[in-house]
Amino acid sequence: MLKDFFSISWNSMKKRKLRSWLTLLGIFIGIAAVVSLISLGDGLRTAITGQFNSLSADTLIVQNAETGFGPPGSTAIKKLNEHDLKLIEDVNGVIMTIPKLLRMVKLDFNKASSFSYVTNLPEEKEKMDFIYENMNIETESGRLLTGTDKGKVLLGNDIANSETYGKKIKVGNKITLQGKEFEVVGILAKSSSFQTNLVILMLDRDMKDLLDIPKDEIDFIIVRAESKDKVETISENIKRVLRKDRNEKLGEEDFTVQTPLQALGAINTILNIINIVVIGIAAISLLIGGIGIANTMYTSVLERKKEIGTMKAIGAKNADILKIFVIESGLFGLIGGITGAGFGLLLSYIVSTIANNYFGETILAFNISWTLLIGAILFSFLIGILAGLIPSYRASKLKPVDALRG
Amino acid sequence: MPKLKIQKNHVDEIIRLENLCKRYRMGESVVQAVCEVNLGINKGEFVAIVGPSGSGKSTMMNMVGALDLASQGDIFLDGIDIEHLAESRLAQIRGRRIGFIFQTFNLIPTLNAVENVALPMIFQGIPRWKRIERAKKLLNEVKLSHRMYHLPNELSGGERQRVAIARALANDPEVILADEPTGNLDSKTGEEIMNMFMELNKQGKTIIMITHDPNLAKKARRVIKLKDGKIIK
Numbered sequence: 102m103l104k105d106f107f108s109i110s111w112n113s114m115k116k117r118k119l120r121s122w123l124t125l126l127g128i129f130i131g132i133a134a135v136v137s138l139i140s141l142g143d144g145l146r147t148a149i150t151g152q153f154n155s156l157s158a159d160t161l162i163v164q165n166a167e168t169g170f171g172p173p174g175s176t177a178i179k180k181l182n183e184h185d186l187k188l189i190e191d192v193n194g195v196i197m198t199i200p201k202l203l204r205m206v207k208l209d210f211n212k213a214s215s216f217s218y219v220t221n222l223p224e225e226k227e228k229m230d231f232i233y234e235n236m237n238i239e240t241e242s243g244r245l246l247t248g249t250d251k252g253k254v255l256l257g258n259d260i261a262n263s264e265t266y267g268k269k270i271k272v273g274n275k276i277t278l279q280g281k282e283f284e285v286v287g288i289l290a291k292s293s294s295f296q297t298n299l300v301i302l303m304l305d306r307d308m309k310d311l312l313d314i315p316k317d318e319i320d321f322i323i324v325r326a327e328s329k330d331k332v333e334t335i336s337e338n339i340k341r342v343l344r345k346d347r348n349e350k351l352g353e354e355d356f357t358v359q360t361p362l363q364a365l366g367a368i369n370t371i372l373n374i375i376n377i378v379v380i381g382i383a384a385i386s387l388l389i390g391g392i393g394i395a396n397t398m399y400t401s402v403l404e405r406k407k408e409i410g411t412m413k414a415i416g417a418k419n420a421d422i423l424k425i426f427v428i429e430s431g432l433f434g435l436i437g438g439i440t441g442a443g444f445g446l447l448l449s450y451i452v453s454t455i456a457n458n459y460f461g462e463t464i465l466a467f468n469i470s471w472t473l474l475i476g477a478i479l480f481s482f483l484i485g486i487l488a489g490l491i492p493s494y495r496a497s498k499l500k501p502v503d504a505l506r507g
Numbered sequence: 508m509p510k511l512k513i514q515k516n517h518v519d520e521i522i523r524l525e526n527l528c529k530r531y532r533m534g535e536s537v538v539q540a541v542c543e544v545n546l547g548i549n550k551g552e553f554v555a556i557v558g559p560s561g562s563g564k565s566t567m568m569n570m571v572g573a574l575d576l577a578s579q580g581d582i583f584l585d586g587i588d589i590e591h592l593a594e595s596r597l598a599q600i601r602g603r604r605i606g607f608i609f610q611t612f613n614l615i616p617t618l619n620a621v622e623n624v625a626l627p628m629i630f631q632g633i634p635r636w637k638r639i640e641r642a643k644k645l646l647n648e649v650k651l652s653h654r655m656y657h658l659p660n661e662l663s664g665g666e667r668q669r670v671a672i673a674r675a676l677a678n679d680p681e682v683i684l685a686d687e688p689t690g691n692l693d694s695k696t697g698e699e700i701m702n703m704f705m706e707l708n709k710q711g712k713t714i715i716m717i718t719h720d721p722n723l724a725k726k727a728r729r730v731i732k733l734k735d736g737k738i739i740k
Contacts, residue, residue, distance in 0.1 A: 505613070
């Protein structure tokens with residue numbers, strides 16, 4: 102019987118083409134806005150959290166307080182040193198420490214020059230592998246560095262493909278860093294993290310020689326915890342040990358210990374606020390779409406009074422009339438939802454493609470969320486039904502004799 | 508709900524009106540559309556109801572067809588007092604026991620002939636294949652087998668009224684109520700429709716028809732004249 106009511110409702114929608122299209126347009130725009138905005142918001146989140154992917158959940162970063170802007174750790178007044186490294190290594194639960202340097206260098210190639218970040222790779226195989234694995238470092242061409250690759254470098258994808266040098270830098274090319282020649286042995290694959298795309302990797306020894314960095318100077322320390330559950334405890338322990346060593350009070354530290362969760366948490370809070378605002382705007386357009394459906398259903402009931410009376414005269418119960426009209430308004434929601442969701446996805450795909458082309462990076466990741474799609478369609482269906490409830494109820498309660506008068 | 512009154516004494520009576528009144532409020536004044544009507548109609552009768560406009564014909568017909576409630580009095584359909592039934596029971600009675608035919612045909616414009624005829628059967632929960640089969644058979648009987656898939660606006664007035672007759676017969680009701688069925692038709696077509704009613708009456712259907720065409724009224728076996736809401740003959 103429901104199936105028959107569906108075809109009655111469907112026929113009625115088909116008959117009133119223009120009005121049905123306009124009604125659909127209202128809910129279509131609302132759903133398209135919701136889907137594209139949420140989808141873009143998700144993309145933003147994916148892209149931003151992708152930047153943090155270079156740190157896995159079981160890693161901490163220790164660095165000294167900064168004095169200004171620059172690569173992390175490089176502007177600290179008092180540098181971290183081997184003594185600090187030793188202290189941290191001895192903290193219970195720490196299974197690996199990697200001293201890191203991150204500096205700017207001048208890169209000359211093909212008679213052009215520009216500045217770029219350079220960072221050191223530890224020479225021990227275990228630590229080197231950990232960096233490769235945790236920063237998702239893979240080569241697009243060439244190979245990764247090993248502990249014996251003195252005078253050789255890996256280039257981030259954006260450096261290699263930069264237009265600054267007039268031609269692309271390829272594996273086997275020689276580049277000049279601060280006046281010293283290095284051989285490129287690998288180009289990194291494009292990463293979701295811009296840090297990885299814009300960095301030159303070389304062995305620790307090479308970097309210290311090149312930039313004249315004292316042997317025990319450290320910009321920041323990557324600490325690997327025994328397990329990700331212990332990250333917070335270990336973070337507290339490292340702070341306590343360093344405070345004691347430096348004779349500092351709680352809250353007056355000249356160093357920071359950052360866990361990936363802390364950083365992500367702060368960013369997620371911001372993203373959530375953005376998402377709420379965006380969804381709020383989209384919800385307004387959905388509400389208007391719903392009002393459009395209610396309006397259409399009201400006119401439809403008025404216009405079809407005689408039809409309602411006839412159906413009652415030939416045996417339709419109030420509940421039957423209610424169903425026919427609710428199905429019709431539900432169909433508005435459903436069809437508007439399906440087309441709107443499809444269009445919303447298309448829109449977010451176009452926007453993310455344009456944004457990514459323009460910025461040359463993965464600023465907005467495009468991904469299809471089935472939960473979002475199905476949720477939006479169901480929600481739209483529900484809005485259609487809700488918007489149609491009161492008009493349909495009124496239709497069902499019409500007295501047959503009054504309805505027949507039209 | 509008040510206890511149902513069951514009438515047993517008039518065995519052959521399918522419809523009985525007792526002290527039936529219908530009053531409307533029109534602003535300050537109250538209009539008496541039907542007043543103190545007592546009437547019995549037997550199974551298989553063909554009754555024409557005549558009278559000038561405003562005499563209460565349609566009002567009475569609407570109450571008999573359970574489309575409207577009386578202000579006073581009772582209507583018995585096959586012994587059951589329909590004035591005290593719930594709306595869903597009334598819908599059931601309208602659907603199963605009464606077939607309505609209107610002056611303006613009242614077909615659903617978005618449904619084709621077969622679908623229109625099958626519509627009353629949907630509300631009775633009859634399976635689709637059965638409905639379609641019966642709708643086609645009925646359309647065949649009213650000689651519209653060549654127009655089955657046409658929409659109402661593609662049919663002539665006479666054809667539309669024949670679709671409406673087929674629809675009225677869909678659930679095989681005992682009583683056919685026709686409110687000026689030929690009012691919107693030319694006299695030749697009107698006569699064809701009238702002949703169809705007479706044929707149905709021969710098959711045993713009780714027919715109550717409102718008309719103001721004296722020639723058509725003559726063909727009915729019994730004529731009831733209404734004036735100012737009262738039966739005058």
